[in-house]
Amino acid sequence: MGAVSMTADRSGGPRMRADASRNRERIVAAAREAFVEYGAEVTLDEIARRAGVGNATIYRHFADRSELIRQVTLEVMNRIVELAESSLTSEGDAFEALRRFVHGAADERIGALCPILSDGCRPMADELADKRERLERAVQGIMDRARDAGSLRPDVGPGDVLIALPQLTRPLPGTGCLKLGRFIDRHLELFLDGLRAPARTPLPGAAATFEDLRGQN
Template identity: 75%
Template sequence: MSTTAERSRVTRMRADASRNRERIVAAAREAFVEHGPEVTFDEIARRAGVGNATVYRHFADRTELIRQVTLEVMNRVVALAESVLDDSPDAFEALRRFVHGAAHEHIGALCSTLDEGCRPLAVELSDQRIRVERALERIMDQGRASGLLRPDVVPGDILIALPQLTRPLPGTACLGLERFFDRHLQLFLDGLRAPARSALPGAGATFADLRPNPQGTTM
């Protein structure tokens, strides 16, 4: 009986610890979006509804917390990219859902923060990066084949535009800019529809152009 009670207690403790960790990561993501990587652990703990010591018990330092936020964001973007074709009536709708969904992960606002976490994570993130690239390529191939997507747009155009369209304006931090995301993203998506109104200058970015380099990380 005592053994059963002890097992039950351990199970509850593990469940509580798992929930606390999830709350800390979610709170850190929100805090990084609003305040950048310099936000204090006190603020993250307050948002998560836990004590400061609980944050340090799960994450020894800021780098480890940034690493976990990075992985969480990338995993959600991967899952989104790989599922939208199955859940959409056509390839352009799949592209629209991916663009809007990825934008609401706040990739633009998180870029500088995630960059700090991604530098030591190049190998760990390479699989997620490749999976996003392949899924986006598949979506756009089907869009072009169906005649819905202009033929001169490449996946690199999407991966460059997403962080740019969701990056806060200088001096505004992130003060409610999310309410404009969908409006501006829709303007961008309308420009991807066939038939094209004009020829695009230059060449689209390749995946090789967007690979991480020793000086930083491209999202």
């Protein structure tokens, strides 16, 4: 396969040509949408069609399907981390910052993507470690602000939110992702109402922690 077109930057290092960079971005965006809509079995032909490029262009940028899935994983994680950090530093109502993060993260359809991203690429623990730490700090900060403002019930933790998001955006077996997508915002509001203080019903067990998410407990 041919190499991606490169030019030299002022430091002498290679730099991806602007049109090649745009093609790569289109391929990653199209792959994410196709994975959400069709699942892991979507063909590269369909991804190429959505991106408006030929199959050969995909292979010039990505060695195989696993490499493409890896790039989608990094792109989705980047957007969620940036969303969490911007929500943390936003002004105004503290619970509204939590709502903004929850709805924005759900828009990434991580419930539909999780099985594909976890099964379809090689382990990425090192690549994602910094992003995971940034996400954890930001979500913890968002929830601390809401709790200090008296609008978040005291018996929930950031792990509860990060566990619920994939569950609330995961399609039911035998149903199309997009057909149920129109209900997600509705169900997220039901979930958010359950996080508000004062709590109506005590929760069983302990709040989920980041260690629980990593399987360390």
